[in-house]
Amino acid sequence: MLxxxxxYKSLILTDFVINTVPFSVLVSxxxxxxxxxxxxLYPPQLVLAPEPEKIYDFCxxxxxKWAGWGRPYHVSAGQQHFRMTDSAxxxxxxxxxxxxxxxxxxxxxxAIHAAVLERHGxxxxxxxxxxxxxxxxxxxxxxxxxxxxxxxxxxxxxxDGSIVPCVRPVSLxxxxxxxxxxxxxxxxxxxxxxxxxxxxxxxxxxxxDSWQARGQTATAxxxxxPQYNVNQTQLxxxxxxxxxAFMHLANNSFNYAVLAEHxxxxxxxxxxxxxxxxxxxxxxxxxxxxxxxxx
Amino acid sequence: xxxxxxxxAWLAQKSTEIDTLELTFDDSSSVFFSLSDHTxxxxxxxxxxxxxxxxx
Numbered sequence: 001m002l003x004x005x006x007x008y009k010s011l012i013l014t015d016f017v018i019n020t021v022p023f024s025v026l027v028s029x030x031x032x033x034x035x036x037x038x039x040x041l042y043p044p045q046l047v048l049a050p051e052p053e054k055i056y057d058f059c060x061x062x063x064x065k066w067a068g069w070g071r072p073y074h075v076s077a078g079q080q081h082f083r084m085t086d087s088a089x090x091x092x093x094x095x096x097x098x099x100x101x102x103x104x105x106x107x108x109x110x111a112i113h114a115a116v117l118e119r120h121g122x123x124x125x126x127x128x129x130x131x132x133x134x135x136x137x138x139x140x141x142x143x144x145x146x147x148x149x150x151x152x153x154x155x156x157x158x159x160d161g162s163i164v165p166c167v168r169p170v171s172l173x174x175x176x177x178x179x180x181x182x183x184x185x186x187x188x189x190x191x192x193x194x195x196x197x198x199x200x201x202x203x204x205x206x207x208x209d210s211w212q213a214r215g216q217t218a219t220a221x222x223x224x225x226p227q228y229n230v231n232q233t234q235l236x237x238x239x240x241x242x243x244x245a246f247m248h249l250a251n252n253s254f255n256y257a258v259l260a261e262h263x264x265x266x267x268x269x270x271x272x273x274x275x276x277x278x279x280x281x282x283x284x285x286x287x288x289x290x291x292x293x294x295x
Numbered sequence: 296x297x298x299x300x301x302x303x304a305w306l307a308q309k310s311t312e313i314d315t316l317e318l319t320f321d322d323s324s325s326v327f328f329s330l331s332d333h334t335x336x337x338x339x340x341x342x343x344x345x346x347x348x349x350x351x
Contacts, residue, residue: 243324243337250335257333261316264328264335268318 017048017056018098021214022155022164023106025098026050029062031073037091040190041169041203043211058101062094077101091191092201095171102153102166103254109155109164110266111254116149116163117141122221123163124295125154125274127252130198133228133284136176139204140284141291143184148210149218158262161269162217167210169203177202183284222295223249223276232282237290245276 015028016035020042029035039047050056059078064071072084075097082100085093103111114127115138124146128134135151142148149165157164172180172189177200180187192202223245224237240248249267250256256263277294281287317338319325325338 241324242320242322243326246318246320246326247335247337256335260333261328261330264316264318264326268326271318272320 015050017050018042019046019048020167022109022166023057023102025058025060025101026056027060027062027094030064031062031087031090033087034062034090034094037191038094041091041205058098058105060094060097060101062090062097077105080104089193089196091203092171092193092196092198095169095203098168099152107255107258109157110256110259110263110270112154112156112249113152113252113254114154115151116154116165116218117146118149118163118218119146119295121218122295123149123218124222124224124291125163125220125249126224126226127154127249128226129252131228132226133176133281134226135170135172136180136228137226137284137287139170139172139176139180139187140183140288142170142204142207142210143180143187144288144292147213148206156220156266156270157217158259158266161220161266161273163220164217165210165214167206167214169205172202172204174199179284180204220270220274223271223274224279224291224294225277226279226281226287228282229280230282232280235283235286235290236278236280237294238278238280240276240278242271242274242276245274246271 014030014032014035015026018025018027018038061076062073065074072086073090074084075082075093082097083093112127114125115134117124117138126134126138138151148167148170149163150167151170152168153166155164155166177189177192181189188205189202190205192200194200225248246267249271253263256267259266279287314329314331316328316330317325326335327338328335
């Protein structure tokens with residue numbers, strides 16, 4: 001998908017591929033530590049040696065530009081620079097770089113910033129800005145038995161309207177790391193990094209059934225806009241009009257504007273088939289119970 | 296003069312109809328998309344039917 005200049009140079013031993021569905025990313029890195037960290041986050045069958053004759057969807061380069069160990073890593077895709085980072089934060093910056101590639105360069109799907117979970121073939125989509133508790137709720141729902149499609153990216157197939165999984169480790173931040181671990185002691189949280197621009201970040205590993213069904217699409221059925229509010233005395237689940245839901249979904253989309261008429265038609269079809277609600281909660285157990293009854 | 300203005304208004308209206316897509320949902324709410332400038336807006340004159348959540 002991107003210009004793959006890496007195909008024209010020799011692959012080095014620390015290069016690797018993450019072959020998630022529906023995207024594959026070739027990672028060119030001289031950091032053995034990054035490969036080791038990624039191997040803790042993704043199943044071994046998805047972290048592969050690159051094959052020069054293959055074309056991958058994205059190429060991410062994570063390398064020091066100049067000699068010396070004090071130099072920061074530069075994360076970039078082709079000629080496009082994403083971010084610099086020191087070695088202590090290379091894992092979250094790499095994961096954000098992967099998100100950035102999907103959000104910026106793929107347009108065969110309508111991409112919405114949202115968590116997506118599935119039960120009985122039907123997808124619950126939860127779009128929300130940072131700080132709304134989306135990822136915490138998503139993590140808890142997965143650990144309660146929902147199948148994770150994504151905690152970050154709702155991909156809508158432009159041809160048939162199905163919701164396409166993009167299973168990746170669930171990014172948890174700050175308080176939610178301790179909360180999720182205390183609610184679910186068996187939850188596997190890896191690669192906790194402090195001092196990032198988003199605070200402390202760690203990654204919850206998806207459960208085996210989510211990884212195994214990573215190619216299995218779902219039908220959109222519900223859209224819930226969650227908002228965690230510590231002062232909320234009683235949970236509120238309020239229906240909203242489909243036009244309002246449409247506008248909120250469009251505002252949370254990475255490429256609605258790029259797709260223009262196709263985006264409008266695709267989002268319209270999705271909105272027609274869902275029920276939409278706003279959820280305000282303080283107690284996650286109440287929220288889980290309410291969503292379990294609703295869906 | 297009146298005829299000319301009327302014709303101009305009709306032209307503008309036809310142009311809007313051709314340039315604008317409208318989606319009306321099953322709760323009667325609707326949204327518009329302009330094919331000329333790619334803007335999307337909600338139809339504020341429609342009155343959607345809000346239904347209570349279907350809970351046991």
